[in-house]
Amino acid sequence: xxxxxxxxxxxxxxxxxxxxxxxxxxxxxxxxxxxxxxxxxxxxxxxxxxxxxxxxxxxxxxxxxxxxxxxxxxxxxxxxxxxxxxxxxxxxxxxxxxxxxxxxxxxxxxxxxxxxxxxxxxxxxxxxxxxxxxxxxxxxxxxxxxxxxxxxxxxxxxxxxxxxxxxxxxxxxxxxxxxxxxxxxxxxxxxxxxxxxxxxxxxxxxxxxxxxxxxxxxxxxxxxxxxxxxxxxxxxxxxxxxxxxxxxxxxxxxxxxxxxxxxxxxxxxxxxxxxxxxxxxxxxxxxxxxxxxxxxxxxxxxxxxxxxxxxxxxxxxxxxxxxxx
Amino acid sequence: xxxxxxxxxxxxxxxxxxxxxxxxxxxxxxxxxxxxxxxxxxxxxxxxxxxxxxxxxxxxxxxxxxxxxxxxxxxxxxxxxxxxxxxxxxxxxxxxxxxxxxxxxxxxxxxxxxxxxxxxxxxxxxxxxxxxxxxxxxxxxxxxxxxxxxxxxxxxxxxxxxxxxxxxxxxxxxxxxxxxxxxxxxxxxxxxxxxxxxxxxxxxxxxxxxxxxxxxxxxxxxxxxxxxxxxxxxxxxxxxxxxxxxxxxxxxxxxxxxxxxxxxxxxxxxxxxxxxxxxxxxxxxxxxxxxxxxxxxxxxxxxxxxxxxxxxxxxxxxxxxxxxxxxxxxxxxx
Amino acid sequence: xxxxxxxxxxxxxxxxxxxxxxxxxxxxxxxxxxxxxxxxxxxxxxxxxxxxxxxxxxxxxxxxxxxxxxxxxxxxxxxxxxxxxxxxxxxxxxxxxxxxxxxxxxxxxxxxxxxxxxxxxxxxxxxxxxxxxxxxxxxxxxxxxxxxxxxxxxxxxxxxxxxxxxxxxxxxxxxxxxxxxxxxxxxxxxxxxxxxxxxxxxxxxxxxxxxxxxxxxxxxxxxxxxxxxxxxxxxxxxxxxxxxxxxxxxxxxxxxxxxxxxxxxxxxxxxxxxxxxxxxxxxxxxxxxx
Numbered sequence: 001x002x003x004x005x006x007x008x009x010x011x012x013x014x015x016x017x018x019x020x021x022x023x024x025x026x027x028x029x030x031x032x033x034x035x036x037x038x039x040x041x042x043x044x045x046x047x048x049x050x051x052x053x054x055x056x057x058x059x060x061x062x063x064x065x066x067x068x069x070x071x072x073x074x075x076x077x078x079x080x081x082x083x084x085x086x087x088x089x090x091x092x093x094x095x096x097x098x099x100x101x102x103x104x105x106x107x108x109x110x111x112x113x114x115x116x117x118x119x120x121x122x123x124x125x126x127x128x129x130x131x132x133x134x135x136x137x138x139x140x141x142x143x144x145x146x147x148x149x150x151x152x153x154x155x156x157x158x159x160x161x162x163x164x165x166x167x168x169x170x171x172x173x174x175x176x177x178x179x180x181x182x183x184x185x186x187x188x189x190x191x192x193x194x195x196x197x198x199x200x201x202x203x204x205x206x207x208x209x210x211x212x213x214x215x216x217x218x219x220x221x222x223x224x225x226x227x228x229x230x231x232x233x234x235x236x237x238x239x240x241x242x243x244x245x246x247x248x249x250x251x252x253x254x255x256x257x258x259x260x261x262x263x264x265x266x267x268x269x270x271x272x273x274x275x276x277x278x279x280x281x282x283x284x285x286x287x288x289x290x291x292x293x294x295x296x297x298x299x300x301x302x303x304x305x306x307x308x309x310x311x312x313x314x315x316x317x318x319x320x321x322x323x324x325x
Numbered sequence: 326x327x328x329x330x331x332x333x334x335x336x337x338x339x340x341x342x343x344x345x346x347x348x349x350x351x352x353x354x355x356x357x358x359x360x361x362x363x364x365x366x367x368x369x370x371x372x373x374x375x376x377x378x379x380x381x382x383x384x385x386x387x388x389x390x391x392x393x394x395x396x397x398x399x400x401x402x403x404x405x406x407x408x409x410x411x412x413x414x415x416x417x418x419x420x421x422x423x424x425x426x427x428x429x430x431x432x433x434x435x436x437x438x439x440x441x442x443x444x445x446x447x448x449x450x451x452x453x454x455x456x457x458x459x460x461x462x463x464x465x466x467x468x469x470x471x472x473x474x475x476x477x478x479x480x481x482x483x484x485x486x487x488x489x490x491x492x493x494x495x496x497x498x499x500x501x502x503x504x505x506x507x508x509x510x511x512x513x514x515x516x517x518x519x520x521x522x523x524x525x526x527x528x529x530x531x532x533x534x535x536x537x538x539x540x541x542x543x544x545x546x547x548x549x550x551x552x553x554x555x556x557x558x559x560x561x562x563x564x565x566x567x568x569x570x571x572x573x574x575x576x577x578x579x580x581x582x583x584x585x586x587x588x589x590x591x592x593x594x595x596x597x598x599x600x601x602x603x604x605x606x607x608x609x610x611x612x613x614x615x616x617x618x619x620x621x622x623x624x625x626x627x628x629x630x631x632x633x634x635x636x637x638x639x640x641x642x643x644x645x646x647x648x649x650x651x652x653x654x655x656x657x658x659x
Numbered sequence: 660x661x662x663x664x665x666x667x668x669x670x671x672x673x674x675x676x677x678x679x680x681x682x683x684x685x686x687x688x689x690x691x692x693x694x695x696x697x698x699x700x701x702x703x704x705x706x707x708x709x710x711x712x713x714x715x716x717x718x719x720x721x722x723x724x725x726x727x728x729x730x731x732x733x734x735x736x737x738x739x740x741x742x743x744x745x746x747x748x749x750x751x752x753x754x755x756x757x758x759x760x761x762x763x764x765x766x767x768x769x770x771x772x773x774x775x776x777x778x779x780x781x782x783x784x785x786x787x788x789x790x791x792x793x794x795x796x797x798x799x800x801x802x803x804x805x806x807x808x809x810x811x812x813x814x815x816x817x818x819x820x821x822x823x824x825x826x827x828x829x830x831x832x833x834x835x836x837x838x839x840x841x842x843x844x845x846x847x848x849x850x851x852x853x854x855x856x857x858x859x860x861x862x863x864x865x866x867x868x869x870x871x872x873x874x875x876x877x878x879x880x881x882x883x884x885x886x887x888x889x890x891x892x893x894x895x896x897x898x899x900x901x902x903x904x905x906x907x908x909x910x911x912x913x914x915x916x917x918x919x920x921x922x923x924x925x926x927x928x929x930x931x932x933x934x935x936x937x938x939x940x941x942x943x944x945x946x947x948x949x
Contacts, residue, residue: 051513064847090849098847106840110862116841119858120848153669158601159369169844188368188602189540193584193595200594215514218543222586222595245588259518261547262589263582265566268547271518276469277483278513343676 004078005039006177006209007096012036012062012072014055018282030282032058034233035072037308040177043203045210047224047241049217049256051278054230056213060179063211064098065089076177094124097170101182103162107154113140114150117169126173139168144198160191164198171202177209184219196223217260221245226314229253232281232289235308239315249317251296288320296321327358330534331380331502336394338375338384345606349375351558353394354632357502362528362535364549364566366542370602371555373538377504380536381415399501417447420495424507426487430479437475440494447498462493466523485516489523496527503528504536509544521548542585546570551638554578557603557613560632564639574641576618612644620645680942687938693931697924701747710738712745712898721914731916733907735896742898743920749899750928753814753883754876760818762872765825770860772826773833774852784830787823795820799882803891810899813892817882821875828871832864870940877932884925900925 016030033055040046048056061067063074065081073082081092097120100106107116117139118132127135137147143164154162163183170178180199184192200223203210214220220227221241228238229252237250248254255273274293279285285292287302294301301320308318333355340347350372357363365373378384380396380403396403403414415421423429431439437459444455456475463471466489479487488508495503505524509517525548528535539545545552545566552569554562554577562575573579583596600617603609609616615625622644630642681687709729716736724731730739772783790798802816836842836859845855884901886892893899895906900921907918 051515061843066843066846093847093849096847098844100840100844102840106844108839108841108859108863110865111841111858115858119845119850123845123848123850123854151668156669160601166844169848173848189542189581190368190584190598191601193586193597196586197594197597217514218586218588221588222592255515257588259515260588261518261521261541261543263542263546263570263585263587264589265546265570267589270522271547272515272522273518274515275519277485277516 003041005041006077007040007063007211008073008075008078009039009059009063010037010073010075012059012074013070014058014062014067015070028282030280031233031284032281033062033069034284036230036233036235037072038228038235038238040209040211042176042209043207044225045203045212045223047220047227048211048213048230049215049220049227050230051215051256053232053278053281055233055281056230057181059230060098060181060211060213064096064179065093090124094120094126094173095175096177096179097173097175098179098181099163099166099170099183101185103159103166103186106166107162109154111153112150113152113154113165116154117150117165117172120169120173124173135172136168139172140165142171142202143168144194158191159187160194163187163191163195167195167198167202171206171208174206175208177211180210180212180214182214183212185214185216192219199223217256229256232279232284234289234305234318235316236290236319237315237317238308243312243315247315249311249315249322250290250319251294251321252290255295288318327360329356330359330399331355331357331536332395332397333376333380334395334397336376336379336396337392338372338379338389339392340389342388347605348608349389349558349605350379352629353558353560355553355560355563357534357536359501359534360529360532361550362525362537362548364545364552365536365538365555366540366545366552367555368540368602370557370605372558372605373555374506376555377421377506377536377538380504381419381421382411383421416443416495416500417498418500419502419504420498420500421504421506422488422491422495422508424510426484426491427479429491430487432479434478435475436477436479436482436490440475440490440497443494444497458497459493462497463490465496465527466490466493467519468493483516484512485520488512488520492520492524492527496531496533499531500533502534502536504538506538507540508537510539510541517544524548542570542581554581557608558605559613559629559642561614561642562640563632568636568639572639574635574639574646575614575643576620576645577614580617580619612642677942681938684938684942686934687942690931690933690935690938693927694935697747697751697928697931700744701751704741704744704748708738708741708744710741712737712742713896721910721917723914724916730920731914733903733917734910737896737898739903739916739920742903743900743924745898746900746903746921746924747928749810749893749897750880750883750925753810753817754879756814757818757821757879757883758872758876760815761821761875762825762868764818765822766829766861766864766868767856768822769826769829769831770833770856770864773830774837774856774860776834776837780830783826787826790820791823791827793820795878796882796885799886800889800891803886808891808894810887810893810897813883813886816886817879820882821879824875825868825871828867829861829864832867833860836860836863866943870936870943873932873939874936877929877936880925880932881929 012033013035014033016032018028018030036059038046050056062069069082073080076092076095084092114133114136117136121127121132121135136150140147140149145161145164184195202208212223224241226240227244228235231252237253248257258273259271261271273295276293287304288306291297291301298321306318306320308316310316311322333353336350336353338350340349353376367373379391384391391404440459441452441455444458445452459475460471463474468474468489509520512520537549549566552564552566553560556577562578573582580598584598586595598617603613611626611628612630615621624644630644632640632642633646634640635646714737718736719732720734720736722728722732728738730743733739768783772780799816799820802819803813806812842855842859845859883892887899887901888905893902895902903921904918910917
């Protein structure tokens with residue numbers, strides 16, 4: 001009997017209308033997320049990987065209710081939170097937090113660290129006054145910063161330290177689920193290592209469930225237990241980490257792995273397997289969305305969208321060729 | 326031994342700001358041979374971009390000043406040449422491509438316009454012939470439908486396509502050296518793969534030397550012949566690419582290689598270099614890496630280590646290696 | 660006390676840094692000197708003005724500038740220097756009150772419009788547009804006339820006219836700040852819109868507000884003087900600069916000193932604020948600061 005997942009997402013859809021023309025008529029839709037489903041359990045990290053325009057960040061925003069889904073559901077511990085409002089929403093929100101990418105704009109430059117990290121407590125009326133300061137200091141220590149940093153401003157810190165502050169802010173309400181949206185993309189290699197270690201350490205200690213969004217496959221491999229690959233708004237393959245890297249099935253997954261230059265000159269290989277650019281989610285190709293670029297294209301691929309199917313234990317693929325075999 | 330094309334000697338650059346003097350580059354020695362792809366790798370603030378811009382004297386003065394040294398290109402010191410000669414060198418003999426192609430291309434002019442302008446200016450041909458040259462170049466960078474692209478505005482092209490336009494533009498005048506400053510950092514990985522492939526093909530085919538700057542060790546490993554590692558304004562190690570990755574000698578290089586997550590290996594925790602990259606207004610005395618170094622010993626905090634040749638072609642700036650290149654201590658930790 | 664000191668240490672340092680930058684900018688120094696002089700005059704007028712500004716002395720009426728009366732006297736024999744000095748009190752008080760009211764209201768209106776967007780933004784900004792579509796002096800005149808011609812009503816009228824200028828600027832800034840990731844983080848933490856507007860949006864707009872306020876102070880003084888000039892603001896015998904020019908106009912040909920000195924003071928004060936505001940705008944630009 002599987003324990004209740006912390007987060008379950010069912011058939012999430014989000015289309016952004018695009019207005020063009022003189023009177024701003026709605027001309028077409030940007031299909032950012034087009035039917036995405038997955039679960040994340042306690043103590044586990046689901047890595048969401050894909051290139052720009054695939055919708056991975058939008059999925060994060062939808063779960064956090066920073067955007068309203070057009071269709072589909074988001075469940076927190078089996079409770080449907082897709083349409084909650086006001087106080088109910090706020091009560092669930094303290095259980096899920098987010099750490100963003102850009103250490104420059106993820107902290108309010110005019111706000112003391114004390115207030116930035118402490119505000120989730122104040123806003124949710126979980127603590128007041130001196131207790132807030134104590135908890136903020138505890139949190140800062142836990143993420144590897146100094147207590148007296150409470151009285152400083154963001155610009156006095158480096159990118160890595162700012163990310164730690166962002167993590168402290170996310171964890172102070174002791175949430176159960178955290179979305180990491182490209183948290184290390186803007187950081188140097190050595191700093192990235194520190195942050196990734198910290199994040200993994202915290203998960204081991206407290207059992208947090210993570211949704212880790214990144215475009216960097218090597219980072220995803222390092223942090224995730226399970227991985228979902230997204231392309232143009234859909235999940236094309238999902239599997240436990242080891243399985244995905246040993247036996248990638250979807251041609252896009254394979255291309256992503258090929259394209260990644262490895263830091264080992266002995267392992268040089270032809271990188272560019274795919275031609276063409278990442279298409280825009282406005283004009284989505286008919287049939288399988290990947291078919292125009294797919295090196296394994298066959299006749300029926302441009303008719304009918306492939307369905308995400310479990311082809312072996314825990315390994316799901318959405319591909320006409322893969323499900324045929 | 327191939328001929329040296331670019332020889333940077335003892336280059337120092339300083340920036341004079343309200344907060345103090347930033348010693349961005351300090352006594353940098355670097356040489357690039359004809360036809361070679363030299364990688365310059367380092368983290369933010371190490372000075373790699375400053376180095377690139379110094380070659381073409383693109384450092385804004387104020388607040389920056391070239392504080393010393395020489396940059397020999399084909400025998401002449403670029404730091405001392407006339408403005409006229411420099412203008413000829415830029416774009417014609419040495420070209421540069423940057424990270425964000427949107428700021429290199431003027432958004433209010435069509436791509437064709439800008440490309441043709443560059444060709445006309447440098448190659449002194451008629452506009453019609455320039456157009457032919459442009460189309461040819463776009464085909465070389467594997468642009469689908471080059472005629473179509475010429476009539477587009479920069480914002481109508483994707484990041485990868487813009488970068489390919491930049492490569493086409495910069496290589497159209499057949500320079501001897503191409504400086505590429507993080508050209509694929511802002512691109513998706515599959516697009517990066519295309520751009521790197523094109524870049525490598527074209528430069529090898531034409532014998533263009535490349536100074537390839539990146540913070541991404543994977544890209545460096547994939548593309549370069551030799552690699553120079555920079556830290557806090559100094560070069561700490563230079564080696565042929567296989568050697569650098571298999572036998573890294575400088576503690577910083579070793580730390581970097583252990584800190585990156587890799588697809589081909591399983592790593593539980595990434596080994597971390599303690600501390601942070603230092604500010605360059607009051608950098609550490611002696612070896613700038615010494616406060617973070619695992620193997621720090623006696624003269625490290627007082628004496629600046631010079632680059633010494635340890636093995637043929639492999640140079641390190643570290644007190645662990647004495648002047649004749651022999652290692653002092655046995656390497657116990659790794 | 661020590662804790663408060665630590666918290667504000669950075670703000671104090673930034674402020675001192677701004678002062679340092681200002682001191683290197685000649686026009687900023689000039690503007691600052693002018694304003695400081697006016698402020699000192701305004702504050703000390705009751706103590707150092709040589710004569711009582713409303714004391715009538717018909718024997719000395721319309722006398723030219725002399726050692727006894729440095730700026731001469733008006734048609735009632737009142738010392739013009741003393742009147743001008745007291746006028747500074749009035750004008751600066753008008754400026755501060757107007758900007759205070761307009762700024763306070765305008766910033767909140769703009770922040771709400773910018774952050775909430777869509778309907779709220781549309782409605783609010785259309786109202787602001789209507790107000791802005793009138794030439795400021797004309798609208799102020801109409802309001803002052805409707806409310807009744809006295810100084811306090813003039814202050815309200817001018818404040819009303821200034822509100823949209825603040826609102827529009829803050830709305831623009833709010834639109835930009837709204838997209839920053841820390842706003843999304845605050846929303847994800849459960850913060851409501853008002854909390855975000857008060858604690859995040861408004862503090863981030865402050866440096867632009869300061870610049871705008873400085874520049875508008877000059878314009879305010881000018882409009883208030885104009886209102887008094889046409890009789891809708893300060894009423895005689897209040898020594899307001901505009902009112903003095905209004906009466907003194909008749910005497911321009913033969914007693915040039917009467918309208919000239921108040922006019923000069925208006926000119927210098929407005930220029931001072933404008934120069935200071937321009938310099939502040941350059942200095943507070945974050946790109947130049949680094």
